[in-house]
Amino acid sequence: MSLLKVEQVSRRFGSLVAVDQVSMTVEPGEFRAVIGPNGAGKTTFFNLISGFLLPTSGRILFDDQDVTAVKPANRVKLGMARTFQVTEIFPELSVRENLRIPVEVAAGHRLKPWQSRADARAMDERVDELLQRSGLTGKAGRLAGELSHGDQRATEIMMAIALNPRLLLLDEPTAGMGDQETYDVTQLIRKLHREQKLTVVLIEHDMRVVFHLADRVMVLAEGQLLAEGTPDEIAADDAVQEAYLGAEAETA
């Protein structure tokens, strides 16, 4: 049974069709990448899946449940978590607090006006574990906004992981990063995916990251599905070469 099923979704902005009848099926434990040139509709497609935008037509099924119009907060409850292209964290809170908030939300404590010592300790332990897995333990007390770009991204990814998602949606996690940071973040994502057999949908610009991580790749161009296959198949696909890799080579 597939975890995520996108059926013929479209999204229009006025006369522009940003996403045009795109379908996608993601199996549990799969690592799926969505690529395409700028303006291909990747981010819009992603926003439809995560509930940031509503599709003009089409359906989205998560775990066989229709979530097309389900609000973001409720999608989180079902097991979907996302990160953003521009890192979205709580800049003036410590890294520890950044993680503590989603840990408490995931435990169903968001409305609690007090906390027992036992609860507080359980939350702390979970935060410690997340810090350790991401290598952020030494920076737990720092304000998240003061960290390097790569560490901020790691914080954001761990905030999503804190929600115990079954599906993790990553929107260009290495955007604007140097080589070392890109490598570190890629390693972190790979580790998380392997450790807990997490299903991941990734939008990415950096081909090295895509070929390093993804089981299957889907290519969008001008809002439409251009090709789908394993990384090797995509690399060998003439249409993709022309539409995407060719265009990339020209601008490079």
Added chain:
Amino acid sequence: MNSTLNRQIANALIWALLLTMPYWIGFVGGYTSLASRVVVLALAAMSLNFLLGFTGVLSFGHAAYFGIGAYGVGMTIKYLAPSTPLGILVGMGVAAAAAAIIGTLIVRLRSVYFAMVTIAFGQVFYFIAYRWNAVTGGDDGLSGWRTLPLDFGIGKLDIAGQPLTFYYFVLALFAVAVGIMALLLRSPFGRTLLAIRENERRARFLGIPVEQHIWMSWLISCVFVSLAGTLYALLNNFADPHDLRWDQSGDFVIMAVLGGMRSFWGPLIGAAIFVVLQDYISSQTENWMSFIGLFFVLIVLFFPRGVVGLLRRKAAS
């Protein structure tokens, strides 16, 4: 560790100053009921700051709930029953009901739109108080009632006749209100409010229903500001339509920003500076507000984190 210790020292210092204020305020040119005024307005500013500084939502209409509290206690004592505690409860209850209803209408709005609509709703209450002469006393305010002693059955506590008794009565309620707000801010619920202040989109995508949480923060904030309003009316034995007007809301915002809205105690410092400046300068010149305005502009320009932010920077260096 060090910062928790510093915070505990600061807390102890503030409580010590508050507990002894009537005994030292004379040496700096004040008097006991000025001390009460500081504490009452500090409660209002700290309540506003629960929403402004710790949820990141700016209300410019908090005077409405302050005023509802003031008129609630006055009208209860004047028309309903001669009981100060009942009056306080009625004032807070009516304010809570109004805030709950208005909150549901405005909770989707953000930033300047939220602020504008809170002003608009506030002005509705102001005009009711200002125009409904027969009941509210209209322009002249609500008089013809006075604060009544607290009757504990075994004995009475005369909070009306003795400014000193009244001060400690106010301080006790202040302590309860401020204690509840402090506990809430350290709870999981309080952390979701910080999350919303820091990054609303992130909070939403962590599964926090942002509107519901802002509504609750708004309600808590309005209920405590209405408590301050009831105490203000009891202090003056009078409710003034100006208590509900938008410029009174502006004063609360000024107090919070002046003292430092990212700090729990900041609005207390801001309120103290505001009230004392007002008291001194208004005895010298009618244009006291322009001096407060100038002071405010200087603080915002040079110390955007307010007076407390300045003190912290000094302490850190």
